[in-house]
Amino acid sequence: MAKITDLLVAEHGTPSLGNFRDPVKEIFYIVLSARTTESLYKQAHKRLWSQFPSLEEIAKAPLARLRNCVATAGLGKKRAAQIKVIASKLLSEFGPRPAIKLRRLSAEGAYAALRSLPGVGPKSALCVLMYSLGFDVFPVDAHVQRVLRRIGLIGAGAKHYHAQDLPPGFVPSERSKELHVALVIHGRRVCKPRAPLCNECVIKSICKTGRVAQR
Numbered sequence: 748m749a750k751i752t753d754l755l756v757a758e759h760g761t762p763s764l765g766n767f768r769d770p771v772k773e774i775f776y777i778v779l780s781a782r783t784t785e786s787l788y789k790q791a792h793k794r795l796w797s798q799f800p801s802l803e804e805i806a807k808a809p810l811a812r813l814r815n816c817v818a819t820a821g822l823g824k825k826r827a828a829q830i831k832v833i834a835s836k837l838l839s840e841f842g843p844r845p846a847i848k849l850r851r852l853s854a855e856g857a858y859a860a861l862r863s864l865p866g867v868g869p870k871s872a873l874c875v876l877m878y879s880l881g882f883d884v885f886p887v888d889a890h891v892q893r894v895l896r897r898i899g900l901i902g903a904g905a906k907h908y909h910a911q912d913l914p915p916g917f918v919p920s921e922r923s924k925e926l927h928v929a930l931v932i933h934g935r936r937v938c939k940p941r942a943p944l945c946n947e948c949v950i951k952s953i954c955k956t957g958r959v960a961q962r
């Protein structure tokens with residue numbers, strides 16, 4: 748897997764996928780990103796923070812205004828309610844500067860706090876831990892799951908790992924984020940959902956599916 752990580756990182760680099768170092772901004776970014784396209788959730792996230800520049804303002808905002816603000820990402824009513832509850836809960840549990848308090852927690856503590864927020868599932872919580880809090884955890888989204896399954900590393904049913912666990916054994920130590928980002932980009936550009944471009948793939952000689960495709 749270290750070889751696969753090296754090859755994918757050499758091919759795709761480790762560019763930003765737009766995630767935030769501020770865990771609070773990242774929580775809303777991830778909640779807005781579920782089941783919608785990148786440009787739409789990015790627009791909604793930008794509009795949210797430009798109209799309500801603080802958590803206090805989000806917590807106090809009328810639901811109808813929040814709904815209009817995030818409508819482009821879809822599921823406006825549901826997401827507006829989630830966002831309002833998340834803002835209130837972060838303020839009540841961590842005070843006016845939740846990012847500072849979240850950074851002081853262990854991986855397990857931060858994971859539990861994040862999972863208690865509406866709309867934050869295991870993968871979302873792990874993304875905040877990895878992108879914003881710097882923990883060596885390994886979220887598995889649809890791209891990562893698909894590529895790992897085709898490589899032959901996980902079974903068809905394996906989707907998420909829990910923060911309480913160590914990263915899966917096949918992930919090289921301290922390289923979870925690099926590998927995650929490279930797999931997401933590889934899944935978007937090369938190992939596409941319907942028709943993987945195995946002939947153009949830099950790991951085709953190592954990948955179980957790629958080796959079959961070359962026969």
Ligand code: SF4
Binds near residue numbers: 894897946950955
């Ligand atoms: S060889 Fe094909 S199936 Fe394997 S990772 Fe590359 S594109 Fe995906």
